[in-house]
Amino acid sequence: MLATGLGVAGVAIGQAVRDAAVCAEAEGFGRQQLDNARSIVAAGRDAGLPARDQTIAVMTALGESSLQNIDYGDWETSGVTNPDGSRTTSIGLFQQQDGWGTREQRLDPYTAASLFYRAMVEKVPEPERSATAPTEVAHRVQINRDPTHYAPYWPLAERIVAVLDDQTVVDTCL
Numbered sequence: 001m002l003a004t005g006l007g008v009a010g011v012a013i014g015q016a017v018r019d020a021a022v023c024a025e026a027e028g029f030g031r032q033q034l035d036n037a038r039s040i041v042a043a044g045r046d047a048g049l050p051a052r053d054q055t056i057a058v059m060t061a062l063g064e065s066s067l068q069n070i071d072y073g074d075w076e077t078s079g080v081t082n083p084d085g086s087r088t089t090s091i092g093l094f095q096q097q098d099g100w101g102t103r104e105q106r107l108d109p110y111t112a113a114s115l116f117y118r119a120m121v122e123k124v125p126e127p128e129r130s131a132t133a134p135t136e137v138a139h140r141v142q143i144n145r146d147p148t149h150y151a152p153y154w155p156l157a158e159r160i161v162a163v164l165d166d167q168t169v170v171d172t173c174l
Contacts, residue, residue, distance in 0.1 A: 029067065029160070032068075032069075033066070033067035033068060034067075034160070034163075034164070035109075036061070036067045036068070036069055036093055036109045037058050037061070037067055037160050037161075037164060038164055039109035039110045039113060040054065040057045040058050040061055040093070040109065040113040040116075041054045041057075041058065041161060041164050042110065042113075043057075043110050043111075043113035043114045043117060044057055044113065044117055046114075047114065047117050047121075049117060049121075051161060052130070052134075053117070053120065053129070054161055055134070055154075055157045055158055055161045056120070056134045056137050056138055056157075057113055057116055057117065057120070058157040058160055058161055059134055059135075059138060059150050059153045059154050059156075059157035060094060060116065060138040060141070060142060060150055060153075061093040061094055061113075062150075062153040062156060062157055062160075063138070063144075063149055063150040063152075063153045064090075064093065064094050064095040064142070065092070065093050065094070065095060067093065068093070069092055069093050069107060069109055070091065070092070070095075071091050071092075071107060072091060091103065091106050091107060092106040092107050092109075092112045093109055093112050093113070094106075094112050094113075094115075094116050094142070095142075096112060096115060096116075100112075100115050100119075101115050116141060119141050120137065120141045123140050123141055124137050124140050124141070133151075134150065134151075134154050135147065135148055135149070135150040135151040135154065138150040
């Protein structure tokens, strides 16, 4: 009986250590940011896209909004304009402009992610997408001024997607 109890306790301690390690990967992000990442991943899965594409989308949202669903964009914060000089209208996780969809669509995390995936598949089709650097894929979809803008976010996006793969751990992190 004692051996069984110790075995169960050992499993529980091992699980707690593993959970703590995984939670550390999500450190610095609030529940809402992780929920936004979860929506991005879910939209990719529902579209039948692989984990790499889901990670590219999370990387892009990290680079655009730090996974925050913000209702304003670069014009309001720093006067950034489009290449033609017009005001930007970017909002949401991906800082999508009016041409991406309605305000409601761009502010709904799942729908905004779906719009991103649709554009990604169109602008960088397979097998080219798999052979292209993640930051270049994101750049070709988002048309950022700096093609390497998203590169620093790739390792973090990989960790976030890995955390989200274990849903029970995500719920214990916050």
